[in-house]
Amino acid sequence: MQAREPQPILASITEAAIFLTLTVELGAQEGVRDLLSDVSGLRRSVGFRIPEAELTCVAGVGAALWDRLFGVPRPAGLHPFRELNGSRHSASATPGDLFFHIRAHRLDLCFELAQLLTARLNPYAQVADEVHGFRSFDERDLLGFVDGTENPEGSAGRAAVLIDEEDPEFAGGSYVVAQKYLHDLQAWNALTVEEQERAFGRTKLSDVEFPDELKPANSHLALNTIVDENGEQQQIMRFNMPFGRVGAGEFGTYFVGYVRGPEVIEQMLENMFIGRPPGSYDRILDFSTAVTGNLFFVPTLDFLDNPPTRARAAVRSTEDAPVSSDGSLGIGGLKGSSPAA
Ligand code: HEM
Secondary structure: OOOOOOOOOOOOOOOEEEEEEEEEOOOOHHHHHHHHHHHHHHHHHHHOOOHHHOOEEEEEEOHHHHHHHOOOOOOOOOOOOOOEEOOOOEEOOOOOOEEEEEEEOOHHHHHHHHHHHHHHHOOOEEEEEEEEEEOOHHHEOOOOOEOOOOOOOHHHHHHHHOOOOOOHHHOOOEEEEEEEEEEOHHHHHOOOHHHHHHHHOEOOOOOOEOOHHHOOOOOHHHHOOOEOOOOOEOOOEEOOEEEEEOOOOEEEEEEEEEEOOHHHHHHHHHHHHOOOOOOOOOHHHHHEEEOOOEEEEEOOHHHHHOOOOHHHHHHHHHHHOOOOOOOOOOOOOOOOOOOOO
């Protein structure tokens, strides 16, 4: 199989990020397809002048927009974000067709690229959510804990996020789950440090994981450690960023997690919101409310630079795979998807 170039998902940690979620107007497919093929060029226009700022942009496409732009084949795991309603906390699905994760060591470059992208998309798409994240000193989130330590490194990182032979048509692509969380810092800071550490299952100052036997079952780490049938830990790659407005009392974490199959993050979310066992939900949710929720497919750079038209994608799929009379491919993970607009 010819190696396809992934988008720069595994870029190193940066000081700034802008997360843009957009909804696409009906009938705007041509304009959006054109813009997608120009994302790399626009990034170069901004980033080339200040290479040390390491500007990157990852673009993602939601399930409904995928159907409108490309039809079949559809990436095997792409479907609308699955909502979860636990006994106390909910993870809702919110509007989102397109996603841009823009990162650089300087916010000005992220902002310039966000401006160029939204100007180009202006007649075709509306910004549904925009978050400007910053890297906090010590890599801490606004709950005061070091965030990102257990991300897989090197080849383990690539193996965690990049699709391989399980979906050859989309090999080199990935999935991203994005959720904006708002924290009740007053309530969180009323806890003792020991109580906060039990909520995470990790020490606060020294960032050391509790031994398994001391990790409460409802701690963030216990619930987010999942293993497959061979006992192997399932990994994802997180690039969370703090954001907020002190005057408005807004303090948040933008969760962004990449994975080669969304079922891994979906299992983590189920553990967090429903609980493992049900009812034993993630303690950090008592201080963190998810206000957005989306799943996007992240195609390869090759696909993005030269996106197929809907007709071409359909022709390719009839050559490659049997399509049933209703036009569906019968691949896993398509249940519950919204109809093509
Ligand atoms: C309010 C939002 C969140 C905050 C503040 C947060 C914070 C943290 C912190 C501080 C850690 C420990 C250090 C580390 O990064 O390894 C952690 C670990 C982790 N988090 Fe989160 N997180 C949030 C949401 C999520 C969500 C929504 C998921 C997945 C659906 C998730 C998955 C994980 C995983 C997989 C680990 C590593 C577990 C391990 O291997 O030990 N987090 N998170």
